[in-house]
Amino acid sequence: MRRAPARDPLDALESRAIFILREAYAAFPRLAMLWSIGKDSTVMLHLARKAFLGRVPFPLIHIDTSFKIPEMIAYRDKLAREWKLRMIVGRNDAALKARKTFPDGAVDRLACCGLLKTQALKDVVSGEGARRVLNLRTGRYEPSRDKEPFTGIIAGIRADEEGTRSKERYFSPRGVAQRWELGEQPPEFWSLYKTDFAPGTHVRIHPLLDWREVDVWDYIRREKIPTVSLYYDQGTGKRYRSLGCYPCTFPVESTARNPAEIVAELRTGKLKDVAERSGRAQDADDGGTLESLRREGYM
Amino acid sequence: MDAKTAAARESLRVVVTGHVDHGKSTVVGRLLADTGALPKGKLERVRAYCERHGKPFEYAFLLDALKDEQAQGITIESSRIFFKSARRDYVLVDAPGHVEFIKNMISGATQASAALLVLDAKEGVQENSRRHGYLLSMLGARRIAVLVNKMDLVDWREDAFKRLAAEYGAFLERIGARAERFIPVSGLHGDNLAAPSARMPWYRGPTALAALDAFAPEPSLAARPFRMPVQGVYQFDGDARRVVAGTVESGTLAAGDEAVFYPSGKTGVVRSIEEFPRPPKGGRVFAGSATGFSLVQPVYVRRGEIAARRGEKPPAVAARFRARLVWLGRAPLSPRKDYVLKLGTARVGVRLESVARALDASSLKADRRATSVARHEVADCVLRTAGVIAFDPVEENAACGRFVIVDGFDVCGGGLIQEALPDASSLRHEKVLARNLKWQESAISPEKREARYGQKAALVLITGARGSRRKEAAKELEARLFAAGRHVYFLGIGSALYGVNADLRAAGDHVEDIRRVAEVAHILMDSGLVLIVSASELTEEDLVLFRSAIDPDRIETFWVGSPPAGLKGKVVAVPGKTGPAVAAMRKRLADRGFYP
Numbered sequence: 001m002r003r004a005p006a007r008d009p010l011d012a013l014e015s016r017a018i019f020i021l022r023e024a025y026a027a028f029p030r031l032a033m034l035w036s037i038g039k040d041s042t043v044m045l046h047l048a049r050k051a052f053l054g055r056v057p058f059p060l061i062h063i064d065t066s067f068k069i070p071e072m073i074a075y076r077d078k079l080a081r082e083w084k085l086r087m088i089v090g091r092n093d094a095a096l097k098a099r100k101t102f103p104d105g106a107v108d109r110l111a112c113c114g115l116l117k118t119q120a121l122k123d124v125v126s127g128e129g130a131r132r133v134l135n136l137r138t139g140r141y142e143p144s145r146d147k148e149p150f151t152g153i154i155a156g157i158r159a160d161e162e163g164t165r166s167k168e169r170y171f172s173p174r175g176v177a178q179r180w181e182l183g184e185q186p187p188e189f190w191s192l193y194k195t196d197f198a199p200g201t202h203v204r205i206h207p208l209l210d211w212r213e214v215d216v217w218d219y220i221r222r223e224k225i226p227t228v229s230l231y232y233d234q235g236t237g238k239r240y241r242s243l244g245c246y247p248c249t250f251p252v253e254s255t256a257r258n259p260a261e262i263v264a265e266l267r268t269g270k271l272k273d274v275a276e277r278s279g280r281a282q283d284a285d286d287g288g289t290l291e292s293l294r295r296e297g298y299m
Numbered sequence: 300m301d302a303k304t305a306a307a308r309e310s311l312r313v314v315v316t317g318h319v320d321h322g323k324s325t326v327v328g329r330l331l332a333d334t335g336a337l338p339k340g341k342l343e344r345v346r347a348y349c350e351r352h353g354k355p356f357e358y359a360f361l362l363d364a365l366k367d368e369q370a371q372g373i374t375i376e377s378s379r380i381f382f383k384s385a386r387r388d389y390v391l392v393d394a395p396g397h398v399e400f401i402k403n404m405i406s407g408a409t410q411a412s413a414a415l416l417v418l419d420a421k422e423g424v425q426e427n428s429r430r431h432g433y434l435l436s437m438l439g440a441r442r443i444a445v446l447v448n449k450m451d452l453v454d455w456r457e458d459a460f461k462r463l464a465a466e467y468g469a470f471l472e473r474i475g476a477r478a479e480r481f482i483p484v485s486g487l488h489g490d491n492l493a494a495p496s497a498r499m500p501w502y503r504g505p506t507a508l509a510a511l512d513a514f515a516p517e518p519s520l521a522a523r524p525f526r527m528p529v530q531g532v533y534q535f536d537g538d539a540r541r542v543v544a545g546t547v548e549s550g551t552l553a554a555g556d557e558a559v560f561y562p563s564g565k566t567g568v569v570r571s572i573e574e575f576p577r578p579p580k581g582g583r584v585f586a587g588s589a590t591g592f593s594l595v596q597p598v599y600v601r602r603g604e605i606a607a608r609r610g611e612k613p614p615a616v617a618a619r620f621r622a623r624l625v626w627l628g629r630a631p632l633s634p635r636k637d638y639v640l641k642l643g644t645a646r647v648g649v650r651l652e653s654v655a656r657a658l659d660a661s662s663l664k665a666d667r668r669a670t671s672v673a674r675h676e677v678a679d680c681v682l683r684t685a686g687v688i689a690f691d692p693v694e695e696n697a698a699c700g701r702f703v704i705v706d707g708f709d710v711c712g713g714g715l716i717q718e719a720l721p722d723a724s725s726l727r728h729e730k731v732l733a734r735n736l737k738w739q740e741s742a743i744s745p746e747k748r749e750a751r752y753g754q755k756a757a758l759v760l761i762t763g764a765r766g767s768r769r770k771e772a773a774k775e776l777e778a779r780l781f782a783a784g785r786h787v788y789f790l791g792i793g794s795a796l797y798g799v800n801a802d803l804r805a806a807g808d809h810v811e812d813i814r815r816v817a818e819v820a821h822i823l824m825d826s827g828l829v830l831i832v833s834a835s836e837l838t839e840e841d842l843v844l845f846r847s848a849i850d851p852d853r854i855e856t857f858w859v860g861s862p863p864a865g866l867k868g869k870v871v872a873v874p875g876k877t878g879p880a881v882a883a884m885r886k887r888l889a890d891r892g893f894y895p
């Protein structure tokens with residue numbers, strides 16, 4: 001018998017994530033993946049390409065708050081065309097039109113996240129809100145005729161991000177109105193996940209739950225996954241550690257110029273003990289946890 | 300340490316359990332603080348929070364990130380905590396101790412490969428200490444260390460520690476489990492967690508951290524027989540490959556090997572291992588990898604089958620088996636109700652046949668007369684599935700011997716298969732297996748026949764009460780389909796019974812009758828035909844027999860008139876009058892995509 005090569009912990013994380021993606025694909029005919037353009041969901045997108053031999057057999061949903069850093073949008077559309085992705089973009093046009101946003105000074109940060117992200121996401125998932133789809137030939141977004149709700153949503157959250165996310169399941173049902181009922185979570189036996197769901201509910205699927213920030217970067221390094229340059233120091237001594245909307249996301253002091261340097265910095269360098277989302281202002285406003293945001297359906 | 304050596308570190312998942320208030324969260328919080336695993340400022344923030352709210356500081360609060368948890372004062376959810384020792388990385392799964400949260404404890408325990416069980420030195424063994432110990436052992440945890448906590452409350456005395464260790468050790472032995480270590484600790488003061496205690500010089504064993512480090516890593520399953528539950532068969536536009544996808548649970552596979560799929564028994568030679576963006580080094584896969592492979596000749600296999608390798612021990616194939624399970628549903632597991640069983644990637648209807656004994660997981664009081672299984676009970680029982688499934692007894696291959704039971708939309712229980720049991724459909728199925736193993740694939744693939752005939756081969760079973768007009772409906776359906784250009788054939792069951800089955804007439808072996816008809820149907824379908832078979836009053840058992848001989852996706856069963864209660868949902872009812880019956884059948888067949 002040939003000896004098996006030693007398996008790296010990254011291999012184990014990768015295999016589990018691919019297994020979960022394939023289970024989700026088999027269970028949910030109406031499945032979509034959230035792609036925030038950030039490092040985690042881009043790793044997840046790469047894993048989906050691996051799981052399905054280079055094709056992504058479900059659409060990707062991006063929630064555009066209109067306050068995203070422009071480079072992120074350009075990068076999104078470039079990859080979408082290169083990898084032939086079915087892109088769906090959702091946006092809370094009503095709130096934007098009425099200028100009910102934090103940058104407009106109308107609401108606080110949490111309420112802004114609630115409107116531009118959570119509400120927009122809910123509306124795209126249920127089909128009640130506008131869905132714009134990318135025409136791969138022209139590179140332009142067009143309104144979608146598909147109004148059917150999605151029943152499975154793949155999201156790239158990780159348990160080490162903050163307290164509430166560490167309590168998630170791999171397959172996590174969302175009740176009516178898309179709420180997360182913490183006390184009612186189903187048991188998860190081995191890798192035999194909950195894939196049956198009542199009408200009117202949907203399931204969030206979390207293939208990256210066991211990954212830590214450093215694993216994500218180490219994997220990006222190993223797999224040479226393209227990422228937005230905002231994550232790297234371009235000579236200013238600053239870089240983004242976590243990407244969101246520009247009014248609420250701040251760069252950290254760091255001179256890491258590539259994934260390998262970020263890995264070193266996270267393992268032994270100055271960011272070793274600093275929480276990843278420390279550059280996200282909305283977390284601090286929620287008493288240090290994202291609990292109230294997440295209950296209502298935030299990722 | 301450079302990125303490379305750090306990446307090669309192993310990581311171990313450990314579940315932390317114990318009776319409520321025995322100090323799990325304190326122990327974990329302390330381990331995190333003492334190994335430097337806390338984010339900067341976290342300890343200070345929690346201390347400040349406690350001061351603001353006029354509460355004494357607790358290490359446990361570190362874990363209670365949720366507001367309502369702090370309000371209730373009990374850990375309600377298992378959560379993942381990351382930390383590392385000099386030896387390896389850890390993921391601690393903090394599992395709650397309260398009885399209502401057993402499901403969370405199970406979720407934590409089934410994801411972990413080692414366990415820490417926390418016992419209060421003063422309060423001693425409590426209900427959930429026993430229940431958790433029992434569940435851990437029944438779910439297959441082999442590496443358990445027991446932390447006897449709050450040693451400060453018993454004045455760090457050796458006799459108190461020894462007495463408790465002996466008592467709990469005896470309990471574990473009775474249930475066939477064993478703790479690798481008993482360690483006296485204090486979560487509050489940090490003794491024997493990350494650093495040895497000066498207050499208990501009588502204890503010379505390892506600290507909790509050292510005990511964790513001493514747990515051997517999971518043994519590799521690469522030397523066991525090859526098993527890969529099929530997650531799907533992917534064929535995407537513009538790509539000629541059909542890739543059988545799944546995660547290898549055990550063993551190894553490479554191009555040139557012959558894959559055998561169970562329960563169908565279909566076989567095919569592996570053309571190549573298929574991965575993106577390129578196949579693995581050496582073109583061989585081992586236990587643990589999420590992968591796929593293509594076959595030299597296309598073979599029709601489906602999600603839910605287990606791929607094995609010719610020449611190695613095959614999995615068991617049966618529709619009845621003995622299992623031990625834990626039940627979590629609010630309503631008891633009842634023999635009068637239909638459930639769904641999930642095992643590997645297979646899904647099949649299941650019923651409880653009998654209960655050998657049901658056990659309260661805490662008192663270990665056994666009820667030998669139980670006929671159903673109540674919430675939080677562990678039971679040894681016999682389950683019967685609606686069709687044959689492939690599995691390994693858990694002793695041989697844990698990954699292919701575990702299952703869950705779904706009631707409605709919810710996972711309500713889970714367990715392990717101990718052994719296959721004989722029954723009529725599994726006995727018949729052995730013949731199906733043998734047939735598939737010996738089957739000579741034609742050079743013309745089913746796809747080619749489908750393309751030529753413009754239809755998918757199908758078996759249309761038309762049944763109904765004696766005296767119903769099922770034969771008329773069947774012949775009329777044949778005539779209509781033929782007129783519409785379909786390749787169709789009608790077989791009255793009598794035509795087979797007195798020919799192929801003539802030798803059975805005296806014996807009256809009904810099961811063998813059905814098996815042979817199913818085999819004839821299988822041959823005709825392999826030639827690409829839509830076959831219509833009429834028979835009176837087919838039973839659920841008969842349908843199981845057909846399904847185990849023929850791909851269930853290719854069978855449609857109609858009942859002419861109104862079907863008996865037991866078959867509701869298992870057959871499609873059509874009107875008793877021939878005209879409307881045929882119209883309903885044609886519509887249904889077209890809807891199922893048997894022809895365009």
Ligand SMILES: Nc1nc2c(ncn2[C@@H]2O[C@H](COP(=O)(O)OP(=O)(O)O)[C@@H](O)[C@H]2O)c(=O)[nH]1
Nearest residue numbers: 319320321322323324325359448449485486487
């Ligand atoms: N005296 C003493 N108290 C402890 C020790 N460990 C935990 N406790 C206390 O026991 C109570 C329950 O602890 P906690 O960690 O919340 O228990 P859990 O329910 O098992 O997570 C808390 O008030 C702790 O301060 C210990 O070693 N000594």
